[in-house]
Amino acid sequence: MINKANTVSDFMNKEHEYLDQLWAKFFDKNSLEIDETFFADFKKRELEHIRFEDEFLFPALNEYLGIAQDEGLASLARRDHGGIVKLLEMMERAMQIGELDALEMSARNLDNILQAHRKREQEIHYPVSDNFVSQDEWENIIEKFNLVK
Ligand SMILES: [Fe+2]
Numbered sequence: 001m002i003n004k005a006n007t008v009s010d011f012m013n014k015e016h017e018y019l020d021q022l023w024a025k026f027f028d029k030n031s032l033e034i035d036e037t038f039f040a041d042f043k044k045r046e047l048e049h050i051r052f053e054d055e056f057l058f059p060a061l062n063e064y065l066g067i068a069q070d071e072g073l074a075s076l077a078r079r080d081h082g083g084i085v086k087l088l089e090m091m092e093r094a095m096q097i098g099e100l101d102a103l104e105m106s107a108r109n110l111d112n113i114l115q116a117h118r119k120r121e122q123e124i125h126y127p128v129s130d131n132f133v134s135q136d137e138w139e140n141i142i143e144k145f146n147l148v149k
């Protein structure tokens with residue numbers, strides 16, 4: 001849960017670790033466990049994480065950097081997030097109609113996309129945020145998010 005502020009990197013990297021743990025309950029490269037509860041848990045938290053980044057953290061970062069919201073790191077993340085959301089929806093649909101091959105293909109795709117996306121955020125987005133978003137503003141962002149989620 002989002003409630004305690006360290007640096008952006010400390011905090012967000014822990015979020016990624018937690019999301020990876022939830023994902024690993026559902027997805028194993030060798031055997032896909034079809035458990036709708038695990039999927040629902042993961043989807044809920046992943047969407048929350050994406051919302052935090054797209055509506056709170058990265059817009060603030062772009063503001064600090066003096067970059068328009070449809071450019072730079074915020075827009076790069078938003079584009080990836082769109083792909084992640086689409087794959088989550090495809091997986092949900094495949095699960096509902098029992099299309100296990102389609103489910104597995106989407107899950108493998110999502111696994112790859114998530115790894116690349118998180119790596120980039122951890123190497124670029126979060127360290128840049130550490131440098132440009134002040135500690136006060138960061139705490140402010142977390143507080144605002146806690147109020148609306
Ligand atoms: Fe992200």
Ligand SMILES: [Fe+2]
Nearest residue numbers: 049053118121
């Ligand atoms: Fe992230």
